[in-house]
Amino acid sequence: MLEELRITGLGVIDDTTLRLTTGMNVITGETGAGKTMVVTGLGLLFGGRADAGRVRADPGRAVVEGRLRLSGAPADAVTTRITDAGAEVDDDGTVLLSRTVTIEGRSRAHVGGRSMPVAMLGEVGEQVVAVHGQSDQLRLLRPAEQRAALDRFAGPEHEKLLETYREAYSRWRTVVDDLADRRRNARERTQEADLLKLGLDEITRVDPQPGEDDELRAEVQRLEHAEGLRVAAALAAQALTGGMEVTDETPDATQLLGTARRTLEAQATVDPALGDLAARIEEAATLVDDVSAELSGYLSALDADPARLETIYERRAALRALTRKYADDVDGVIAWADHARSRLALLDSSDELLDELDRERQRLAGTVAELAARLTAARVEAAGRFSEAVSVELAGLAMPHARVEVAVVPRAAGKDEPAVPAEDRDLGVGPDGADEVELRLLAHPGAPSLPLQKGASGGELSRVMLAIEVVFAGAGGPPTLVFDEVDAGVGGQAAVEIGRRLARLARTHQVLVVTHLPQVAAFADRHLVVAKDTGGAVTTSGVRIVEDTERARELARMLAGLPDSDLGIAHAEELLAVAGREKHQ
Structure with missing residues (x-):
């Protein structure tokens, strides 16, 4: 509110x-x-x-x-x-x-x-x-709102049926549009599919793997600089453990760390702080041993095979041919191929697929027609109840001979809009069913049934709209209503x-x-x-x-234009008393 x-x-x-x-x-x-x-x-x-x-x-x-x-x-x-x-x-x-x-x-x-x-x-x-x-474009004079209001009035079970229909209608339209597009654009689809197949065939022959271009780039760099890498790794291993051929009498890192640890441990009983440092040196020696072992493995695996290098050059050339056509890198090429496969499935215009889609279209059309017929029957039933309720309200609004009818008529199919075949005719179905709903007024017996905006004068239309809102009050809609x-x-x-x-x-x-x-x-x-x-x-x-007396004075002004009139105020107080009793009944 x-x-x-x-x-x-x-x-x-x-x-x-x-x-x-x-x-x-x-x-x-x-x-x-x-x-x-x-x-x-x-x-x-x-x-x-x-x-x-x-x-x-x-x-x-x-x-x-x-x-x-x-x-x-x-x-x-x-x-x-x-x-x-x-x-x-x-x-x-x-x-x-x-x-x-x-x-x-x-x-x-x-x-x-x-x-x-x-x-x-x-x-x-x-x-x-x-x-x-x-002076407003009244909400309930719009056909779509009249249909929505009648659907709310029909009750929750009807709204569930409407939701089921909308889901079926959406699936049917998807298949209808897909089938029509495949048939209408068969030549263009075939040409696009052929191009995609050529690209997929080229990519399949090369068979790129995720991240392969980066891996090959790194391997080429290692092979091209194999000698420099071997010398560096060998010298580092020699400096750490002396495990390689020694060219001078300089002790290796392992020996120096061992000497430092033993020297500190000898004095640890005098000052425990030296014992803590000795323990940390021991951890460093362990780390040196691990690095030394990894360097040995690196040297063993280091490959300087010229044949392998040539193979990689050829592989990288094949990958570059793909990245020039389809994407910036190998991962992009793989993504392009995945998208192409999905697109090919959508472009399929084979007779087998078209027949399958047509069968699915007919099946869904039957479901839509059956649900639309149930919606129509429910709306016709609700329209009768609604008409009676509004006519009762109009009788109390000094329109005893007026009657509001709800016309539930077949919906005409729009231009280029598919229809659903039914037993006796094709249904012009839409997202809300196969019906148009229109509120009509019979102002008096013998009068023609006319749409609200044509069949009622200004004062009559006001009362009709009020009667309709009173009936619709329990059927949802906006919680705040403004009447001007x-x-x-x-x-x-x-x-x-x-x-x-x-x-x-x-x-x-x-x-x-x-x-x-x-x-x-x-x-x-x-x-x-x-x-x-x-x-x-x-x-x-x-x-x-x-409030109170001031309110009675305002009503007296509205009654007679005299807010200080004793007679007007008495009449206003009587009105307030009558209204108060009515509201509490």
Whole structure:
């Protein structure tokens, strides 16, 4: 839920903070006071289009900040997306969002204290908030959202079936696209495969081994300098142990170390420190012996065979021929060969493989068709339940003869899109099934069934959308719902019913309502008033919470335009009492 919203420099709002609560938050105020700027600020905060014309000249930028508490179904998805982008969620489970728009039209966004693309705010907004208003592109007027909403309404078992279908559809499309590509590009694939085979044949004949070029380079260096290496190793061995032919009377290192150790050990009883040094000399003598043994082995293995050197020269020439064509080194050549083998498997356009892929395509098509038929049946059943539930709600909203229908119609296959053969026709399947879903309204008996946006007036559409949201309330969707004067064109008992249903919706969602109807405002859990200040050189507006008698005065103003009228206040108090009883039923 949205706990707090601060708006600075937007329209008539100079600097104000809205502290929101769970349940139903109502925003009221005089015409032109800036109520709509609150909804505009929400739109900016959640990635909406920035309009530089709404930015106040002083201070020259508009800033909208919000504290969002992540809870409920979308919390995990939003948290994961935010943390993957490098932002942080606070320890108390909240995250700070910010949007800045300058008077020049530049826009910046921050999430969790980190600069982000504005699109990130939009991604978060899709998960946590839905805005309804007569001037908005309403979410539930989009066919894809209507289908998704019906799927949520159908229940968890239906959503599991939908997930199973999507997996099968993905496998089928992969095979279909692969088969079509192999058939369409058979000539190009064959040419590429021939080139890869030539390269693989050349590499296979040479048979390079991992790291072989480095090993051969080192061996060549040893063979080319074999005499110098032998002399150095022999002299070193002679100096250490005298094991080689001695040309002078100088004692070797082993003899000198032995003399030093024995001399110190003779005095170790007088000073133990000399005994410790003697022990360390003994360790050095042991190390000298080890080195001497390794030098002897090195001399024995040292090879100066000219034939071996010539063989290595030839081998290195063969490896260089490969590295000139395929990679910078032998390991790269081996990697190229591995990739070529994998690519060859993908390029295979043999009749045998094509027949095998075609059989797999047909098998998966049958699975997709069967699952799509089950999805259609489930949607038709859910559409009937949904239609009845919404029609009941409409009767309570002063539209007793109206009826909402959910049309589940076959989906037409798109251009260049494969279809799935079924018993009586080819199915135009997509990632969500073989159906298009459309909400339609019958405004009165005998009226044609028309899409919502064509079959309802502004006031009717507001009530229809509210009835739909009430029915969908238990079927998931964003946890915060914003209604911007959806009660326009409504009055009397219908207004009371709108307030009652918004209050019912607020039992499971956070609801923000911008309204001009006191019958609706009376049901609020928190009532905020946008007030205009014309005392200065520039008109500004701010938002404050009203409670108790002040709230009754605001309702009286909405009822009769007279906040100090005793009769108006009495009527307002009666409204509050009725709403209070309704909310606790």
